[in-house]
Amino acid sequence: MTTPPAGAGVETQWQRLDQRMLLVHPIRELLRFLPVLVGVFFFSNRGGGSDVRWQLLGIAFPVALGILRYFTTSFRISGGRIELKRGLLNKHVLSTRLERVRTVELTAQPIQRLLGLTTVRVGTGTASTSEADRLDLDGLPVDLARRLRADLLHAAPVATEEPTTTEGTAATDEPGGPEALEPPPVRVVLRLDPAWARFAPLTSSGVVATVAILGVGSQVLDGFGVGPRVDVDPAVTGFGVPWSLALIAIPVLVAGMSVLAVAGYLVSNWGFTLTHATRDGSWHLRRGLVTTRETSLDDERVSGVSIGEPIGLRLARGGRLSAIVTGLDRQASGSSMLVPPAPQTVVTDVAGQVLGADEPVTSELRSHGPRARTRRFSRALVPTGLISLLLILAVVAGAPPWLLLAAVLLPTVGAALAADRARSLGHTLTERHFVARSGSLFRQRQALETTAIIGWNFRSSWFQRRSGLTTLSATTAGGSQSVTALDVPETDAVGVAATAVPGLVDQFLADDSVADESPADQPASG
Amino acid sequence: MWVVGALLESVLLLLAFLLIAYVWAPFDVRWWVSVLVVLALATYVAVVPLWRYAVHRWEVTDTAVYTQVGWWTRERRIAPMSRIQTVDYSEGAIERLFGLASVTVTTASAAGALEISGLDRELAQRLAEELTVQADAVPGDAT
Numbered sequence: 197m198t199t200p201p202a203g204a205g206v207e208t209q210w211q212r213l214d215q216r217m218l219l220v221h222p223i224r225e226l227l228r229f230l231p232v233l234v235g236v237f238f239f240s241n242r243g244g245g246s247d248v249r250w251q252l253l254g255i256a257f258p259v260a261l262g263i264l265r266y267f268t269t270s271f272r273i274s275g276g277r278i279e280l281k282r283g284l285l286n287k288h289v290l291s292t293r294l295e296r297v298r299t300v301e302l303t304a305q306p307i308q309r310l311l312g313l314t315t316v317r318v319g320t321g322t323a324s325t326s327e328a329d330r331l332d333l334d335g336l337p338v339d340l341a342r343r344l345r346a347d348l349l350h351a352a353p354v355a356t357e358e359p360t361t362t363e364g365t366a367a368t369d370e371p372g373g374p375e376a377l378e379p380p381p382v383r384v385v386l387r388l389d390p391a392w393a394r395f396a397p398l399t400s401s402g403v404v405a406t407v408a409i410l411g412v413g414s415q416v417l418d419g420f421g422v423g424p425r426v427d428v429d430p431a432v433t434g435f436g437v438p439w440s441l442a443l444i445a446i447p448v449l450v451a452g453m454s455v456l457a458v459a460g461y462l463v464s465n466w467g468f469t470l471t472h473a474t475r476d477g478s479w480h481l482r483r484g485l486v487t488t489r490e491t492s493l494d495d496e497r498v499s500g501v502s503i504g505e506p507i508g509l510r511l512a513r514g515g516r517l518s519a520i521v522t523g524l525d526r527q528a529s530g531s532s533m534l535v536p537p538a539p540q541t542v543v544t545d546v547a548g549q550v551l552g553a554d555e556p557v558t559s560e561l562r563s564h565g566p567r568a569r570t571r572r573f574s575r576a577l578v579p580t581g582l583i584s585l586l587l588i589l590a591v592v593a594g595a596p597p598w599l600l601l602a603a604v605l606l607p608t609v610g611a612a613l614a615a616d617r618a619r620s621l622g623h624t625l626t627e628r629h630f631v632a633r634s635g636s637l638f639r640q641r642q643a644l645e646t647t648a649i650i651g652w653n654f655r656s657s658w659f660q661r662r663s664g665l666t667t668l669s670a671t672t673a674g675g676s677q678s679v680t681a682l683d684v685p686e687t688d689a690v691g692v693a694a695t696a697v698p699g700l701v702d703q704f705l706a707d708d709s710v711a712d713e714s715p716a717d718q719p720a721s722g
Numbered sequence: 723m724w725v726v727g728a729l730l731e732s733v734l735l736l737l738a739f740l741l742i743a744y745v746w747a748p749f750d751v752r753w754w755v756s757v758l759v760v761l762a763l764a765t766y767v768a769v770v771p772l773w774r775y776a777v778h779r780w781e782v783t784d785t786a787v788y789t790q791v792g793w794w795t796r797e798r799r800i801a802p803m804s805r806i807q808t809v810d811y812s813e814g815a816i817e818r819l820f821g822l823a824s825v826t827v828t829t830a831s832a833a834g835a836l837e838i839s840g841l842d843r844e845l846a847q848r849l850a851e852e853l854t855v856q857a858d859a860v861p862g863d864a865t
Contacts, residue, residue: 522830651801655795655798656796657796671801673830673831678831699785700786703785704783
């Protein structure tokens with residue numbers, strides 16, 4: 197099946213999506229209407245049995261809707277704009293300038309992969325989260341989509357090098373064709389090593405997924421009345437039965453979680469390849485076992501990276517990497533991931549390559565000094581200490597004595613966390629990057645290009661002012677919107693801000709010392 | 723303006739408290755608790771707006787906007803003129819009562835909006851215009 201001759205140049209006429217979507221849309225609509233359909237069948241059967249018209253209507257309506265969707269959707273690229281027209285009753289025309297295109301993402305769901313189609317999602321960094329405002333070209337043949345992406349990113353066609361050699365188990369492959377293009381200078385930066393899946397159980401997403409599955413599962417079981425209900429006569433058994441049950445259940449649970457997490461990791465990251473096209477300067481990423489995703493990031497838009505090291509990963513010497521992309525915020529974090537949970541060496545290596553410099557990732561961070569350290573400890577110990585005190589008082593007043601255990605445990609854990617957090621704190625300024633690290637359970641090291649900084653926030657509570665600390669955030673238009681260094685000594689903070697973006701902070705320094713009433717606040721350099 | 727704002731806040735809080743304490747009455751409330759609450763709110767009204775007023779500062783130069791806001795937690799924000807995306811002028815209900823207005827300067831980052839509140843209306847309008855002109859003068863998409 198051939199498609200309209202698009203993608204040859206950047207200019208195209210209004211055109212429809214691929215004809216194969218005629219097949220996809222009705223199926224999708226049918227799936228969406230499934231509950232209604234079941235209802236229709238049920239009722240028409242009950243009401244006398246032979247009223248087939250209703251049943252036919254029930255099928256015909258979604259199918260017609262799907263077909264209409266195809267005929268009412270069209271797009272074109274002209275005059276430096278990409279425009280998308282859709283809708284039957286509510287006509288909707290989306291249009292955006294080509295140079296506003298920040299990311300292009302190709303996603304292929306299973307049905308689409310069977311038919312060799314893919315969805316092109318054009319990311320423009322809009323703040324709108326509404327579904328209707330997304331520029332999705334749903335259903336283009338893969339080769340056309342690739343060419344379109346290349347056009348959109350002002351680049352030559354990007355071939356994916358022998359994409360599926362490792363995907364032996366994948367149900368469907370892309371139908372051949374586009375891969376025949378001659379390969380432009382593309383450097384493979386990273387390929388997934390299935391052994392990395394061992395990191396999957398250590399991330400929180402794995403745990404969350406498992407908990408969700410367990411929750412739903414137990415509810416369903418409960419519904420059928422076969423829930424794992426144990427009737428224990430407390431008078432007879434005391435703690436015996438629940439404890440032994442827990443002893444069996446916990447390892448099973450942990451094993452199950454690990455398996456699920458590994459499976460999830462492999463499904464979403466199968467065939468993960470990160471490549472860098474040197475000619476046009478953009479990063480291409482492809483992954484996915486069932487639904488394949490391909491993301492392209494423009495070099496200029498990648499303004500920094502964030503290395504996440506949740507405690508589990510950190511203990512296993514792993515980490516993950518995501519890009520701070522101008523115009524992509526946290527909601528789109530899926531498309532900014534650069535390295536899935538993987539060994540630390542891999543992560544730092546890729547981070548260095550993405551940033552074009554190793555220092556932001558490897559260099560020592562300047563610690564925030566003893567006062568920041570004290571603050572970490574006081575923040576951890578004062579609340580837990582109070583709780584412990586209350587617990588002790590409660591025990592004295594006649595509560596069960598095992599509460600004492602909690603009273604000891606809480607501050608200990610708090611202190612351990614505080615020590616770790618204090619150790620993690622740090623920031624530095626390399627030649628082109630502002631680097632900050634903080635956190636313990638979710639430690640993050642973020643490096644942001646100084647040219648991408650669009651403002652500074654200095655935030656300090658009364659306690660922070662008393663110890664001469666401030667929380668410095670460099671705001672930016674991507675990622676989590678800012679890179680924050682916690683509890684930086686005031687002088688350091690002002691110094692960093694002034695050197696990172698020359699000519700911005702300095703002009704206010706003199707005022708600063710006048711404006712502040714409390715002496716602890718004055719930047720010594722002011 | 724902040725006095726009135728704080729006053730309204732406190733009165734609402736007090737009403738909520740009274741409602742919970744005496745109408746809904748999930749547990750017994752001693753009279754001295756009520757007195758303490760009233761005292762706390764009164765201090766809030768008396769102290770915080772003045773404190774706020776003493777802290778709040780703003781400044782606009784040729785290349786940047788700078789604000790300092792807050793009372794307990796104090797935040798200073800700096801945004802370069804070249805990265806300003808929108809300039810909002812708004813008058814809240816309480817502000818209108820006093821003929822005041824606020825100017826909000828947003829950048830491309832969700833973390834970087836600067837609000838200068840409680841400005842004299844004319845000054846605010848002038849400021850908003852000035853900022854718009856200056857921000858316009860810089861080419862690029864401000865990210």
